[in-house]
Amino acid sequence: MELTRENSRTMIYYDFRSGLTQKQCVDRMISAFGDKAPSKTTIYRWFAEFQRGRVKLSDDPRQGRPKTAVTQENVDAVRKLIEEDRHVTYREIQASLDIGMTQIQIILHEQLGVKKLFSRWIPHSICEEQKAASVTWCVRTLERFHAGSSNAVYNIVSGDESWIYAYEPETKNQSRVWVFENELKPTKIVRSRSVAKKMVATFVSKTGHVTTIPLEGQRTVNAEWYASICLPQVVSELRKENCNRRIILHHDNASSHTAHRTKEFLEQENIELLDHPPYSPDLRPNDFYTFPKIKLRGQRFSSPEEAVDAYKTAILETPTSEWNGCFNDWFHCMEKYVKFRGEYFEKQ
Structure with a gap:
């Protein structure tokens, strides 16, 4: 049975009336229909429509040319425009082909299945062998932990280091605000990141934050600090109630x-190691979730120590459900790595 727009909207409306959140609805739809599920944007838009009191599930009358404009000739023409200029806009396509915006959207998203993503810096130009290694790791990890459904996931502790600054300016995306028509566009003074900073190592699990350990008395992480100071605190925190607890x-x-030195410590403490593919930042929970979410951009602190205290407080205030979602997203990231054959990807 084909999942029509009206079918999906009915299910979205049911979830809305049942008191589910948008994210819960997204998860349910993906679980049931996989790639055929409506997009996250669509679900959030229909939740907003229902919150405004809408009950009609059929499309409103649309402007633009009829669907007859969605011809193979126009599909091929749009594909050619994209291949020639990856930055081509809707308006430029419309001006070039003289077809309606609705038909352009149908061609782009339904016929060609393309998405427009922000460009971004990536940390390394990876070769085909490295991409293949990332994909192999993802396949192996997905199989080992049953795509995240295995209870063994609760034994995983993921750690990473990051600088915490006394002041770090907001990103351009974070500083966006809503403005009404005829209002002046807001301006923003460009400020520099503070030179006062402190390195911390943060460890998280599916059930929540485990511990955050500041680097004291030195500026760089080395094996001696990691194996003799950092990891023992992590193990102590994890095994304070069960000295034989399994740790991955x-x-x-x-x-x-x-x-x-680190390998010796892990062997001594009977800790299993879940290795990590090189040059794969999208596959580190702290990199794609904890640090972007918790870092206190735009706030000014009197010292790095005060900033670290605020960082710890923010982590502790994060509900367990979000850490659970973080690890679910981690396994979704692995699935995307396999789908995109090891290429870096933006959030979908």
Whole structure:
């Protein structure tokens, strides 16, 4: 049975009336229909429509040319425009082909299945062998943990290091605000990041934040600090109620993480290691979730120590459900890595 727009809107409306959140609705639809589920944007838009009192599920009358404009000739023409200029806009396509905006959207998203993503810096130009290694790791990890459904996921602890600044300016995206028609566009003074900073190592699990350990008395992480100061505190926190608790440690390939001293400690404490593919930042929970979410951009602190205290407080205030969602998203990231054959990808 084909999932029509009216079918999906009926299910979205049912979830809305049942008191589910938008995210819960998204998760339910993806679980039931996979790639054929309506997009997150569509679900959030219909929740907003229902909140405004809408009950009609059929489309409103649309402007633009009839669907007859969605011809193979126009589909091929749009594909050619995209291949020639990856930055081509809706308006430029419309001006070039003289077809309606609705038909352009149908061609782009239903016929060609393309999405427009922001460009971004990536940390390394990866070769085909490295992409293949990332995909292999994802396939192996998905199989090992049953795509995130295995109870063994609760034994995983993922750790990573990051700088915490006394002041770090907001990103351009964070500083966006709503403005009414005829209002002046807001201006923003460009400020520099503070030089006062402190390195912390943060460890998280599916059930929540485990611990955050500041780097004291030095500026760089080395194997001695990691194996003799940092990891023992992590283990102590995890095993304070059960000294035999199983721990699966996930961290990246930094030299302090792969050093012989660190490996000795892990073996001594009977800690399993979940390795990490090189140059794969999208596959580190702290990188794609904790640090972007918790970092206190735009706030000014009197010292790095005060900033670290605020960072810890913000982490502790994060509900368990969000950490659970973080680890679910982690396995979704692995699935995307397999789908995109190891290429970097933006949030979908």
